[in-house]
Amino acid sequence: MAALSSHRILICVGTSGVAAGAEKVAAAFQSELERRGLLEKFDIVRTGDRGLFRDVLVDVITPELGRVVYEFIQPEHVAEIVEEHLVHGRPVEKRRAGQDYEAFFKNQTRIVLANCGEIDPEHIEDYRRVGGYQALRKAMDMTPQAVIEEVHKAGLRGRGGAGFSTGQKWRFCREAKGDLKYVICNADEGDPGAFMDRSLLEGDPHAVIEGMIIAGYAIGAREGVIYCRAEYPLAVRRLTLAIEQARREGCLGSNILGCGFDFDVSIMQGAGAFVCGEETALIASIEGRRGTPRVKPPFPAHQGLWGQPTLINNVETFGNIPPILRRGWEWFAAIGTERSRGTKVFALAGQVRNAGLVEVPMGMTLRELIFGAGGGMSKRRIGLKGVQLGGPSGGCVPESLLDTPIDYESITGTGAIMGSGGLIIMDERTCMVDVARYFLSFTVAESCGQCTPCRVGLKRMHEALEEITAGHGTPEHIAFLQEMGETIKSTALCGLGQTAANPVLTTLRYFRHEYDAHVHDKECPAHACKALRHFEVIESACTKCGRCFKACPANAIEWKKGQAARIDLERCTRCQTCYGACDFMAIR
Amino acid sequence: MSQEIQADADLRAADIEAVIVPFRGRNGMLIPLLQKMQERFGYVPPESIGPIAKALDVFPVEIYGILTFYAQFCLEPRGRHTIRVCQGTACYIMGGKDLLDHVQGKLGIQVEQTTPDRRFTLERVACLGCCGMAPVVMVDNDFYGRCTPAKMDEVLELYK
């Protein structure tokens, strides 16, 4: 890229941007600028995703008007933006990002995600412009021990799930005996509802690499491996580019920044196994074996990759390192709570208005997060039932606990876990028994099969849940789930098994009445379980809008303007489309 | 005719060999090698197992162990188009399950299967990273957000 132009067009081209058509929008800008001879004047910058799903986000930055953000942009809108805004200096008001966008970003503290959606991840110069690789410079002027001390005093805890003190882990690795040491970046991101690691790798790959180099310097390693999920091709491509650029600029390779320190990084692509996110399984996988966990200790810090001392940290953990070194531990430690410092990124999804990645200071409550940055529920009239935190290892927390502050200990106290930060918002239409069944079907499929509690126990629990959601449940099933869940929790070999029952145990704890309704009344209170569905229109709630009539693919709804709808049960296929289409909870 | 088949097999063996060569004798390279093999053929041809075992000095059973452990690997030829129905948490809650049921019913195959005419291979994935458009379906490299059974029917028509 040439010297930074003061006229820039930023287009969010991460995975979700691409899914929404960002490449086509970028191409449209390219040809429109070319047609008008403006290519010289404006830089088109392809950034990573900024975290909010507003289809394609486009920023136009000019010295005269500053930054103007447009949302939901499609190729056909481009000509107008170029004509009005770029040529005549009149922003296209109707396409500007609105209140939701503002609320989403106003309520965040972005440290790790600060550069995502702001810089061009494919150019190291752009990363340098915002302070990139200054932390590395600074670290090189310190002793390794001082670097570890800095991270320790900052109070950073691992963002991969368990929340272990990062400084302490680094110290263990530093003190472990071995000539060869390794640094591994865990980018396997297995939680099926979390994607912050991918977004960070796509939007700011250099930050993660810089964090790894600093870690390598601190513990005395010469080699680093990024273990990345195979489903993340764009992340792999940008990482590969970033590694090449860092090597070229002397930030990676031999004699880094002329300080006599050698360190290099390679990428290994995972092959699709959730359990490989577990650190010992991940190491087995890098060594070319089946990714099965082993009993700890010995911990990887003492005996890791190829039997050598190995540091494993999560992507987001590494992403925190450059800002901490650049701005000092005092700055970082002032954010968050006494025992959980800094921020956490959450993947906010489900029935929430602003789905996306949010980064908030620890200590904020779930309610503040959901109704602040999250903008509240996606359907205003339908209430929040609960939130699921931490994916398959986590749990469901009811509405009544939304004032729980976000920190490792408080979240664990509810029976859920912080996990990697998946946060799914569920409204009254979600069946909690079915959610528990969903997570178990995931862990049953992903169990590595080594230990019996996990291999057989989870399967039996899943069968019991299938029975209940199919309307064949008995009270014994519920008692069995409780007992088996607790047994697996205390007897499984690795973290996968030990936590897999959490979704069941927490829903039993907070949503027991839903289980009872399935078993005793053969009814699914949320009308989500197909076998227990029989839809009807509640006439008193029906606003006669006809949306269900238009949505029904089976022509099973009778409706005329000004009349309440009626469902023909003969024709109804129980597909639930009408239920989803109704904004007034008038179909049950 | 049999000569032709023989010639085909020879060509294939040469292709397989070409994939293996850069990995020969390298420790810990089994998974990357299998990934390359799958990239080349769209699946891991069973006849490649023997040569791989020799090249890396491992037992064939170890290779089968890897192939069946990791979800990514596939031992059969695939369809011309791959449909990935997201079953991540957000998509599941927003109707992804009914969507998958619908596609399975329509194509008459289950997940991990290919239609007899090799038009589609059906897969499930856990989160495509665009939960805000849930439920999401990916066909080859194209994304379709906010899918409904009816929209799915239209989408599938685009792929022959």
Ligand SMILES: Cc1cc2nc3c(=O)[nH]c(=O)nc-3n(C[C@H](O)[C@H](O)[C@H](O)COP(=O)(O)O)c2cc1C
């Ligand atoms: C079943 C299972 C899956 C895991 N998946 C991940 C993952 O996808 N990403 C991750 O960073 N850590 C994952 N972990 C946690 C890792 O084992 C490890 O604790 C973590 O990478 C350490 O990094 P941190 O200290 O920076 O958090 C998983 C653990 C278990 C038991």
Ligand code: FES
């Ligand atoms: S759950 Fe489907 S895209 Fe995230």
